[in-house]
Amino acid sequence: MDSPYERQDGLYCVSKDPRDAVVNVVFVHGLGGGGYSTWDCGAGSDLGFWPAKIADKHPRCCVWTLHYQTPIFERSPLARSRIDLLDRAVWVVQSLLQNQVHARPIVFVAHSLGGLVVKQALQFACSLGPPEWRRVWDQTQAVVFLATPHVGAQLADVALLVAGVVREAGVLTRLVMRPSIALKNLVKNNPTLRYLSDWYRDQAPEHGIQTLAFSEGRACKGVLVVDESSANPQVANGRVIPLPEDDHISIAKPRSERHLVYAGVSSLLEDLEKAAAAGAGSPRHVLPRPDKVTLARQAENQRLIDALCGDWWERIMLEGASAVSLLRIAPDPLFNSLILGGTSYDAEGEPSADWSSVIARVDQEGGKLVIKYVWTGKHRNPKIAHVPFHGFGAMRFDAPADPGDPVSRGSGDFWDVDESTKQTLLKPIELRRVTNHDDLRTAKHGTKQDIKALIQRMLAPASW
Secondary structure, three states, rough: OHHHHHHOOEEEEEHHHHHHOEEEEEOOOOOOOOOOOHHHHHOOOOOOOOOHHHHOOOOOOEEEEEEHHHHHHEEEOOOOOHHHHHHHHHHHHHHHHHOOHOOOOOOEEEEEEHHHHHHHHHHHHHHHHHHHHHHHHEEEEEEEEEEOOOOEEHHHHHHHHHHHHHHOOHHHHHHHEEEOOHHHEEOOOHHHHHHHHHHHHHHHHHOOEEEEHHHHHHOOOOOOOOOOOOOOOOOOOOOEEEOOOOOOOOHHHHOOOOOOOHHHHHHHHHHHHHHOOOOOHHHOOOOOOOOHHHHHHHHHHHHHHHHHEEEEEEEEEEEOOOEEEOOOEEEEEEOOEEEEEEEEOOOOEEHHHHHHHHEEEEEEOOOOOEEEEEEEEOOOOOOOOOOOOOEEEEEEEEOOOOOOOOEEEEEEEEEEEOOOOOOOEEEHHHHEOOOOOHHHHHHHHHHHHHHHHHHHHHHHHOOO
16 A cells, blocks of 8 residues: 555654644554554554554544664665664654654654664663754653564564575575665664663653553464563563564554553553643653753853864774774764764774764763764775674763863773674773874875874874
């Protein structure tokens, strides 16, 4: 069926007249799904496209459905999408802001991978995005997870194995069937998922976010895609409801209003409608307006950005060896934040990887200027260039005595999740601003030998 909700990626309003709404409800589909097809219960059911049924039953809720591309396999040799969990989460937050969803209390209903996208979007909105992103976190009242693999799914392991076998069959099959980036996000015990799971478990209850989770009880095509332990978000006072008659697909397609998924969502919305209409609930219901304080904070944020922008040496200190990155910190005007990116060099002075930030935020903490960031990288070695290489970290700089002086030194650490070596390492770093313009010219335009000599000199402790 050609649905207007699936013609292109975006956030679509399902409600016919949302003007009097007091709560926003956002449906987020999962792997291989769509903004309509995931939630369509079929012509023979009582509910049909059930987000529309929710909109009719709850006229004080504005119902939205999110559509985005999440293929299980890349079937075209030209399909080289690099949109992964981190990139998609950034897109989701910006879509919510663009559609003013953050102007009312928010409830997310998320299926499978969609739950991970929601959690990552909330984590960015809470602590890593620009100041206006915080409003998405502040307005989130509840998240309903439908068979979300909080620590990865068995399906991803099975599908990756199948893809590996198929790829061995010949050149043509290797071209037409490759595991998608979205599928690789779901490998069980993925370190990024473990970190995200711990973060949501701790932060959601502290901020009063209600969590309701449902788990599938039937195999789908012979596979129990998300078992009950993986579907449990481990949130204090959270509920996990097993559904013995539903598989991974049907759990998002309730058959009637008596189905526990539909009834649970409807009951939750009824409570929030009453609270919002009565003006009750937490202060998160109030959307802050730009005022002198907000404008002053934005100006201060810009001052911090200006103090940190430029070229920097980053010394990565490892046991028995060291490495160096030449990185650039640049302004990101769209998000009133920063963009980080650079090239890493090994102990021999050879370039080993290129990396850049997915999102970064600058703050002041304890008298220091702090950049918190999430990054992705690409190995220079062609044999492992396709292997995911990513992480998150923090850089801390001493604030200058005179606010007009440049910042020249810093330190910090970052997590390196390198799936080529199956290792997750915490790496301490030292930072020093590049002040020698000859060194910068050599790094950018010098011969291979000149660059190696420069890097080996920068690796020496005396240089720091």
